[in-house]
Amino acid sequence: MEVTVLKNIMNANDQLAADNQKLLDKHKILGINVMSSPGAGKTTLLIETIRRLKTKFRIAVIEADIASSIDADKISQENVSAIQINTGGQCHIDANMVRSALDKLPLEKLDLIFVENVGNLICPADFKIGTHKNVMLLSVPEGHDKPFKYPLIFITSEAVIISKMDYLPLSDFNLQVFKETVSGMNAGGKILPVSARTGEGMAEWVSWLECQLGRCK
Amino acid sequence: MHEMGVTQALLDMAVTKARESGAVAIRKINLVIGDLSSVLDNSVQFYFDFISQGTPAEGARLVFRRIPIGARCRRCSTEFSPSGDNWKCPQCLDAGIDIISGNEFFMESIEVE
Numbered sequence: 530m531e532v533t534v535l536k537n538i539m540n541a542n543d544q545l546a547a548d549n550q551k552l553l554d555k556h557k558i559l560g561i562n563v564m565s566s567p568g569a570g571k572t573t574l575l576i577e578t579i580r581r582l583k584t585k586f587r588i589a590v591i592e593a594d595i596a597s598s599i600d601a602d603k604i605s606q607e608n609v610s611a612i613q614i615n616t617g618g619q620c621h622i623d624a625n626m627v628r629s630a631l632d633k634l635p636l637e638k639l640d641l642i643f644v645e646n647v648g649n650l651i652c653p654a655d656f657k658i659g660t661h662k663n664v665m666l667l668s669v670p671e672g673h674d675k676p677f678k679y680p681l682i683f684i685t686s687e688a689v690i691i692s693k694m695d696y697l698p699l700s701d702f703n704l705q706v707f708k709e710t711v712s713g714m715n716a717g718g719k720i721l722p723v724s725a726r727t728g729e730g731m732a733e734w735v736s737w738l739e740c741q742l743g744r745c746k
Numbered sequence: 747m748h749e750m751g752v753t754q755a756l757l758d759m760a761v762t763k764a765r766e767s768g769a770v771a772i773r774k775i776n777l778v779i780g781d782l783s784s785v786l787d788n789s790v791q792f793y794f795d796f797i798s799q800g801t802p803a804e805g806a807r808l809v810f811r812r813i814p815i816g817a818r819c820r821r822c823s824t825e826f827s828p829s830g831d832n833w834k835c836p837q838c839l840d841a842g843i844d845i846i847s848g849n850e851f852f853m854e855s856i857e858v859e
Contacts, residue, residue, distance in 0.1 A: 623751070
């Protein structure tokens with residue numbers, strides 16, 4: 530006998546993600562899921578972002594790594610709350626892990642939560658976690674051809690940051706081809722070339738974030 | 747790379763559905779997966795055979811229907827399947843496309859006894 534199911538396999542995770550978003554909405558918190566390869570500069574970008582925004586908004590960071598608390602320790606030095614999740618080998622975080630981290634944060638005292646996902650261009654894109662926006666970084670040394678190899682993450686991100694722009698003169702990265710590729714696949718995606726080290730593009734990125742927080746300039 | 751978690755989710759879904767319909771055993775699970783997903787068929791079947799032991803789904807065969815990535819040109823509406831590093835419209839060569847398929851990830855049906 531054949532029984533029709535027609536149900537999304539990620540249904541259980543998606544439900545938990547929807548609950549997370551409701552919790553954030555209740556506290557009027559904007560949740561940002563930050564994704565990239567390992568070493569693309571997520572933590573450095575977040576530190577520079579926190580320095581520019583922490584006088585205006587109350588910020589916390591959920592750090593996810595397979596192991597260690599190196600990133601949460603770095604973020605804590607900026608005097609914002611940082612919760613470390615260790616996935617114990619898992620290549621991504623899911624909605625359930627984010628929920629247990631949210632339960633440890635003082636939500637009534639926050640405006641903005643960054644979730645720094647596990648460094649990986651593949652798996653995090655498949656799992657909703659309940660944040661409002663997906664932001665991804667692709668660093669210049671990784672090469673401009675990555676959207677063709679890992680299309681899902683480029684298609685599902687509201688902002689695509691080209692990080693380590695200070696490396697551009699040393700590399701074969703073709704900025705024009707990359708921009709054309711990403712805006713072709715993802716019409717609504719904002720492309721933001723940034724160097725957290727030199728500060729290039731930081732103002733545009735921060736202003737995009739402020740706009741998501743309801744303060745468009 | 748995350749097939750284990752996905753496999754557990756689909757096993758739970760199939761077993762729940764089978765119980766709801768009063769079945770004692772699941773013989774086949776029909777899945778529809780778009781090519782934008784990174785999940786590998788062989789890997790899912792491998793984990794499934796392992797974790798379904800002792801459940802009504804033990805020995806069930808997973809059937810994967812793969813849906814290719816489908817795109818529609820935003821300029822001339824031509825529909826095509828992008829591949830490799832060529833995602834431009836074959837008709838007008840514009841790079842602007844909307845993804846119309848390839849995101850599927852669902853259980854279509856189960857065959858039970």
